[in-house]
Amino acid sequence: MSYQVLARKWRPRTFHELVGQTHVQRALVNALDQGRLHHAYLFTGTRGVGKTTLARILAKCLNCTANGRGDEGITSTPCGRCDSCQAIDDGRFVDLIEVDAASRTKVEDTRELLDNVQYAPTQGRYKVYLIDEVHMLSTSSFNALLKTLEEPPPHVKFLLATTDPQKLPPTVLSRCLQFTLKHMPPERVVEHLTYVLGEEGVAFDESALWLLGKAAEGSMRDAMSLTDQAIAFGQGAVRHADVAAMLGTLDHRHILALAEALADVDVQRLLAEVAQLAEQGPDFAAVLDELSSMLHRLAVAQMVPDAVDNSHGDRDVILQLASRFTAEDIQLYYQIGIQGRGDMVHAPDLRSALEMTLLRMLAFRPQGVPKPPRTQLPLRREPSETVAPSETVANEANASVQVADKASSVPEPLPEVKSAPEAEAVSSSASGADISNSQVASQPSVPVAQEASSYQEESPAQEPPPWAVESKMATPEREAAEADVAQQTPELATASEAPATPGPTATLTSEPVDKPTPVSVPVETPAVTATTGKLDNAQWLQCFDSLGLGGLTRNLAGNCLVESDDGALLTLRLDPSQEAMQAEVHQTRIERALKEQGMPRRIAFYVAELASHLETPRQREDRLNQERHANAVDLLNHDPHIQKLQQAFGATLIESSVKPADEMR
Template identity: 45%
Template sequence: MVKPIFNGSWQNMSYQVLARKWRPRTFEDMVGQEHVLQALIHALDNQRLHHAYLFTGTRGVGKTTIGRLLARCLNCETGVTATPCGTCSSCQEIQEGRFVDLIEIDAASRTGVDDMRELTDNVQYSPTRGRFKVYLIDEVHMLTNQSFNAFLKTLEEPPEHVKFLLATTDPQKLPVTVLSRCLQFNLKRMTPEHIAGHLRYVLTQEGIPFEEPALWLLARAADGSMRDALSLTDQAIAFGNQTLSGSDVSNMLGTIDQSDIENLVNALVEDDGPALLSEINRISDFAPDYSVILADLLSLFHRVTMEQVVPGSVDNALGDAAQVESLARRLSAEDAQLFYQAALMGRKDLAVTPDARMGFEMTLLRMLAFRPGTDRREPPVVASGASQAGQESREDPEPGPAAAEKEAAAAGSEQAPQPEPERLAAPEPEPTPQPEAQEPVPESQPAPASEEPDAAWLASLDEAAESAAAEAAGAEDYDPEPVTPEPEYIEEPKAEASQAEPAKPEEPKASTGPVEPAEELVDNGEFAWERDFRSLGIVGMPGNLASNAAMTRQGDEIVLTIDEGHARLLNARHEEKILEALRNRFGATITLRVEQGDAGGRTPAAWEERQRQARQKAAEDSIRNDPAVQSIVERFEARVVENSIRPPNQAKSG
């Protein structure tokens, strides 16, 4: 058996941990609780002492330490003073924890009513050594209700030689009857600056070499507790073999240091995806808590935004004030807000992601991908999706998806599949309703020039519209608007050509009311472009664009004049569809030329809108002038709901 070797000294066996060795011995040694110390010092100097003090605060902020210092101030042989001598027997005994008149009670282990009755029975006895008998009760909130009830009378009116010093980390659990009998002092959590400054002083006095980043890592890990900071420092000294380096402390805590956070943010700012992923791979070797990293990023972006909005407001809470100021100059306000929101949402998503690292990576990649002005990083068109569209590609630029979608929505509400020409050639014996116009596409809102169309997307849009037209072509009463039956455009040209059929007297007023629009038409033989456009059977986006154009014909050449907004949406494929329909109607020798200009209201869409308004007005006049309606209004004090009036063909479909 190996026997230990005794070197003649027990010095190493009497090592005292830093948290106990560097416990404050005077009020001046206390760090970060100036608001409490000032009140106590003034009370001691003016001899205005209360009989019960309650110190609250999180762990390790100095509650029991202040209690022991106050006991020394009350029992120092030089008198009641805020600066005890520290050399008298009373001061030394209190410092060493053997003063008979300082009774420390752990309420967590002595919660019974019998323990409290024993305390109250002994309160009446005078102090043995000191001026006051001081009861220091730690974790007082752990007492039972019966114990509090037994203690209340004594706490309210103790003997003059007794002082009660209560300490708790959870004052919410104390009865209000106890709180009302004490002077309450809430001790603050230590700031990282206070902790790092105190650690710097302690390590310098101990002769332990250290790196500055290591102090800030310990200060942040202590979470406001000076005792925890000193305990972690003890652990770090042992881990690093009597030295404190940032890497050793980071490995010990399982966290990353501030330089790693800086590297991540620099990769984001520089828009460097490979560097970002490389940094993530490196820090993942430490198996860090990714939620903590995102919390650090949130804190950083918050401080960057504060510096941008209020220059000079940045603090040095993490020892990185210079970095925050630099980022505030390099990072735009939009990017800072985006990064903050992405980190905030990513931290919430970590709880539901299958893998924490995956969620962390996606959060940072989201920051990189969705920064303002990322249109330059749009992904290329997938080959499988673009192959078919490439066959129908064209040289003219198309609108972006947003603009095309908007125009397609307008086209869907304005244009619907038309019946075949053969159906139009056989007029039905019913009265001929005037065609109802579709809502025209606004001509005053051209699509932005920067929006580029997607070939495959527009091709699929046209195909979908054509497919819908083919399915609905056989519908008996199909209407280009959701609530309007399809007008029969062939009736009016025949009536004009022959003048043989007189107007039918039984035709309803709603259908004869519109002002005759023939004078507005540009007639090319028997075909009037505005009135007879729908008979061409052009559907989808080509039909929508052509309906917003004016037409002139010079021999075999047809010229379409279209405004700038719709001209931007027109491409070679659309022109082919329009030309094909024109050749089916006028012959294979027809050519098409599209000009950009003012159509002057001579478009099918504008003509149909005028027809719709005229028919609507006729319907409203018919209702107002109807004797039956007038009689109902007069007899029953009724009123006509104007918005509910629809022409007959609309009412039938509605």
């Protein structure tokens, strides 16, 4: 007996043997069981998904003479043993007329076919016309078919199949029940090939089946044909190396190796993998395409793990690899990969273009937001603060210095007092301080950093003069910080809150002064009262800003509550909406920031719903922003100038455009 190929040998003969297409199977089975039969069916879909197979199974159901129940009649479970079923399986059933529309496109062929429609079936219950590739018929052939297709004799059924339903006239589509068959996913192909090869007794590698399933591109017939070829190529076995060589495709393991080198930021291993690829003479443009496709899968794995494409059978590997990247790294790598693909046409050779693209990914990878310096600096005066007369004089004499919140700029020298009237203003407003013009004019100009350091070295515990203590800005953050300072340094808090009295507060003699009088008192608010103690949620809120976190790490930590702290392990309860953002790099950054604050801890995340009575740093920030916005809107509503505009011109305040003063700065 001659060899029969796998695609024909394992062709389904009943609906229950059909692989996939559950939606079509269900509709046809229910229609057959209930006797609700249409006179024309149209099956659409790509090649090798089962259009002709479904039509033949339906023809057997209509003409089976001994169904599974032992009686005669239409059934959804043909027996496969009666003369009609065996004749249809063998292709010799006279009442099943199969027409290849691709070779019989003329109107004369269609008219000849329809001349026999009026005659009753010879052997079966129905005369079935199976027209394959029906979209190839000419316009005249469709016109000749329309009337018979709409009202055929009761003993005639039309089964049409096509891969391009867009080419069919709407008049034909409206006369048929249309069933669209889906692509076969690689998972379904691998599952079916595993069963077939097991029944055939052929040894195989599962990874080789994934290569075949990917190469089949949704066609089960193509997968069976490629499996036949792989068995012959591998001398009776289906092995990964043989299938990769037969298909001439890129080994997916090389792409995984490149992605792992990117995750480890290992440039040497990255170039070594490219060199190993070059020995096989691959298409380097295809390598970059595959890498970009993998970066897309990694991004999906971080955001929606359940939606990861498993076309390569490496879902678990992708999920594990995704945890080694940050989201910003993947997005940047993908963008660089897409742009590098377009630049390949301008490169001297494709290998150097691939290497430069990979090196560019690592050269421009995010390094994190730099942390603000933790050195003690003089306090900065806010523009909205009021200045007392005594402070005005001191500012003219010593040039009050403003320092940025997060990054210190190059210190500028204090301006010297050049005119005598300015010195007289100083002596007249000092309220008892005996200062001569020559003493004020001879005061040297000293940079801010030197001035602050000299004051700390000379008198670290000395209370500053009243004019050096800055006024308070009425914001919740500053009030909370000053309350914390007041608990730990009550003397300083008392000094800062004491009102300026007109009495003498400082006396300057005529002796030369080696070091200038300090401008302000450097105050550094500690993050936690005792670094050796255990963190609770209140202390977590206090120390959060001082950790200096940025980017996605700050966003992740800002959505956490303190679950527990035993002094060595800090467990943070994470909002479930941020679960996909977990990564080892964020955990490492938080642990490093806590260690720099004198609180060495290991971090563990616990995903659960947040407690309603506790507040995360992100929630606190949102609340404070809302309060500041509400205060700004209230101030504008009560402003007399705004009220005049509203009364005179009917103006309306757009509250969404209002920004507090601290945001404007």
